Amino acid sequence: MSPEAAHIESSCITEACTEEYSEKKREISSLNFKFPGELLFKISGRRKGLKGQLNRGGIFLFVFFLFMALFPSFLAPYAPNERFTPYKEPSWDHFLGTNDIGNDIFSELVYGSRISMTVGFAAALVSTLIGAILGICAGYFRGALDELLMGFTDVVLIIPKIPLIIVLGAYLQPSIWILIPVLGLLSWESTARVTRSKTLQLREAGYVKSARCMGFSSWHIMSTDIFPNLYNVLLPKFMLATASAMISEASLSFLGLSDISMKSWGTMLSFAFFRGGFIRDMWWWYTPPGICITLCIISIALIGFGLETQGKEHVREGADAM
Template identity: 45%
Template sequence: MDKQKWKHYWRVLSSNKLGLFGVSLLVIFLCIALFAPFIAPFDPTERVGSPFMKPNGVFLLGTNDIGQDIFSELLYGTRVSLLIGVIAALISIILGCLIGVIAGYFSGKVDSFLMRLVDLVLVIPFLPLMILLAAFIGPSFWNIVLVISLISWASPARVIRSQVLTLKTKGYVEAARSIGTGVGAILTRHILPGVIPIALSQFVLAASHSILIEASLSFLGLGDPFTKSWGTILYYAQARGAFITDAWIWWVLPPGLLITTLVISFAFTGYSLEEILNPRLRKEQ
């Protein structure tokens, strides 16, 4: 991709204040996740103070019920929550792309079977399915990623299928098919390039949903008990009496606000990304 196109994309992004704000927040969260061991003042797994200490100059967000530094927990929790969200979203988008492209291109019985499978996943009540899968598979980092991926691929698959149905009727695809070009070559050279922009916007949306799902599962006690994520911090806060003391102010509110901020940053970034990839959505300058 040439420099002019990158400059054009940057101009579109910088003209969208919400999108620029969202990208800036994501960069900040990414830096926190990468450099958490160097930023955190304490090891989040070690007892470094008295239980339920209020915020002070040493413990910026106080301590929990066993004397662990909450600020350090939040910093380390950023990398876990962000990593789970990104990995789960990536797997769900890859699976959604695979099913959506196959269903849209081949149509017929293949399309009918795959879309009925998509409908089945979409109509099953989301929360009970999520809890059932998490409880059945068991709590661990990769099991949480697997659960989120299994319940998040269907919606991207339907969106991508719709795009493929449009792309396969284009003249260049018909021409490639008429001269005997193989199915694999048509899919990789002509269909996938047109699907990637939609897949990118769906990835951003799936990442924000994945972070919310991870927080929900962890808050319900179905997350990995051996990792520090924002969801597990909330779980231990409600399980260990934070709501019956003043500790909820510095133990519950910060992870809740961080989850909200990260999801909003993904939403703003996704909106800006759609403007870049879909010229029809751009405002006239």
């Protein structure tokens, strides 16, 4: 084809493409093809009725707790270690009174979100990364490696987590830097299983087969063709793992297996229980951290379930095969 002819044809095609493009754009909007950045807003926008309200509520609560964790000084009236008269009842000076050593409970609560959420997100990140790597390798390579990795996953799946964490927590020095890897290393199995099954599906997609045929390395295919298409599966798993890690952290802290210099909501509950909060019926000491743990986990779980449902709808609509 001569360059002139190509130019004429290309300009004709450009016009045709522009028309086609606008038609396609309409088609695409009806397919609901989404990119990760728009995700949270889309879930809240799309769901109608009770489900939508719950999702919006979840996002709102989550943003509130995130703000609390990132900028505690905006909300907390005092530093968490500042001392006042102990066992004070709620007043204008101290919204939630003071604890046994005179720390302002409200300030402690605000700063405590930082530790609880850090442990939750960091442990979830570790578990999601391990689960994703093992799941992708098992699903992509299949064969003996798949059998080996999934066999190992089954073994980890049957380990009783909380008793093991308690034993490890008791033997190792209590610290969130021990707690994060321990929680992460013991909760990746379901992510690995789900990632594997999705990878098996993606492995048969035309673009993966084409990439294999063209001679791209397995690493390139797994990292650029498979991993980015797993976000529908990994994001909800990450959120649910965060909620689960926060529950475990709160349980262990309540049992006294946490670093007392880093007060989380679970540690606050533990102190309220063991240092006279319950005996003196100081509900303003033990109720707020309990409510915060519950609401934060509900908000994360709501987002996680919303993303999971959206992922299923995405598959039903066939957008994955696009």
